[in-house]
Ligand SMILES: CC(=O)N[C@H]1[C@@H](OP(=O)(O)OP(=O)(O)OC[C@H]2O[C@@H](n3ccc(=O)[nH]c3=O)[C@H](O)[C@@H]2O)O[C@H](CO)[C@@H](O)[C@@H]1O[C@H](C)C(=O)N[C@@H](C)C(=O)N[C@H](CCC(=O)O)C(=O)O
Ligand SMILES: Nc1ncnc2c1ncn2[C@@H]1O[C@H](COP(=O)(O)OP(=O)(O)OP(=O)(O)O)[C@@H](O)[C@H]1O
Ligand SMILES: N[C@H](CCC[C@H](N)C(=O)O)C(=O)O
């Protein structure tokens with residue numbers, strides 16, 4: 001494609017050089033530039049792509065897009081645009097032929113439950129015979145092909161390339177998690193969504209968003225994109241958790257038909273007669289799509305919500321009720337979400353990805369419901385992330401647990417003991433009935449919890465779920481809570 005043709009997709013303030021230069025590929029990282037590429041310079045949080053323009057040219061860039069004047073070799077094809085992050089997304093969408101318009105796009109946003117809900121929706125649509133694509137925290141998938149991931153929602157260029165691969169391989173529906181980082185950083189600009197789903201809105205990412213209102217406004221962006229002027233609305237709809245305190249804002253923002261789900265309030269589909277146990281949850285999904293009794297292999301009230309969301313999304317697409325029911329009943333949990341580690345011991349060990357106050361509260365509430373003895377909780381908080389959630393998570397751990405071991409999550413570049421102190425600040429005043437201890441070494445903390453467990457107890461190891469690494473400083477070390485717990489259980493024998 002010619003540079004000038006690509007530029008039709010973006011707002012251009014100034015240009016130089018030959019617009020007829022052919023562009024063979026696009027890169028936002030100078031190290032990824034190949035001969036014939038367009039380099040888009042992005043001013044980031046750590047580095048500034050404008051500083052790497054010379055390196056990009058050395059690697060073969062034939063055109064450059066910047067958001068400020070730059071010292072460029074004479075004659076080089078160049079364009080100035082107000083926001084290169086946004087331009088990157090729009091250029092990529094055009095370069096790859098607007099792949100999102102070639103399939104049905106289901107975008108799922110919310111603080112918690114995105115990964116679980118995307119997996120449930122994808123399972124139902126696949127069972128209904130559709131070729132699906134999946135984009136999310138654990139992996140991306142095209143049909144049966146699993147692809148590794150760096151982020152929950154990929155960078156715009158990588159996303160458009162992935163969607164183009166999906167379209168080329170005949171994917172009919174793509175189900176993707178849309179993180180608030182992605183919305184704020186324009187990773188999904190140039191993507192046309194047909195369905196938007198809202199799971200819930202609670203505190204997270206206050207290191208990145210100025211405050212909760214800013215975080216909310218960002219998430220609403222997905223819903224507002226459904227009915228932007230000039231966008232066709234045919235067949236589009238939104239699915240909203242009506243029990244969430246901020247549901248009304250999502251409903252107002254949608255501008256397309258909205259289907260609601262919930263437990264507490266009247267909804268298009270509502271769960272009734274809920275019975276939660278360690279190994280599953282039973283309930284009836286009742287509403288505009290009839291009455292559907294469900295016996296799920298996943299458990300917890302929060303998974304009732306995730307299941308209702310998947311039910312509404314797929315029922316509104318016209319998938320037959322028996323396919324929805326059979327698939328939801330057959331689908332196991334997502335890796336690292338309420339995953340039981342069972343070595344035949346007489347107490348339960350659960351590994352879960354709860355890393356927000358709400359996530360932790362949900363998982364511990366469920367654990368309290370199923371324990372026949374005490375609840376022992378091992379958790380920490382990630383470094384270089386929202387600090388204000390640490391004392392809140394400490395308080396919640398104390399509220400529900402009999403014994404807490406505060407440990408390290410991914411400390412990243414922070415002092416692990418500093419993070420633990422902030423958790424302890426919330427935990428200590430709330431620890432009336434609850435004992436607690438500090439063990440910064442996560443391996444030792446898991447061993448101590450397993451050793452302390454008595455018959456009937458439940459041990460919850462929260463925060464890292466499916467992660468098979470621990471980030472200390474800027475290095476990633478192999479570490480898997482599930483393997484550590486299994487090893488600790490073997491050592492008990
Ligand atoms: C805050 C954030 O999201 N930052 C993301 C952002 O980084 P950035 O733009 O600030 O990059 P930077 O390192 O400052 O570099 C600026 C530019 O210079 C370029 N550069 C840099 C060096 C060089 O030699 N040459 C060069 O061209 C870089 O490629 C980049 O274009 O763009 C990068 C490229 O896509 C991302 O890798 C990076 O993710 C960081 C590592 C990250 O940890 N992100 C997390 C917080 C995240 O995105 N999480 C969400 C939400 C998860 C959830 O829901 O809980 C997710 O979707 O995963
Ligand atoms: N609907 C829900 N409401 C509240 N908490 C939930 C819900 N679903 C899952 N959780 C909790 O949040 C954790 C993460 O779930 P999941 O991975 O599905 O969410 P996510 O939104 O994809 O998270 P991330 O933002 O990291 O991508 C789970 O391990 C569980 O503890
Ligand atoms: N996607 C989330 C995951 C947090 C998981 C937790 N283990 C941590 O490292 O903080 C984030 O990047 O904030």
Ligand SMILES: [Mg+2]
Nearest residue numbers: 114115137152
């Ligand atoms: Mg996720």
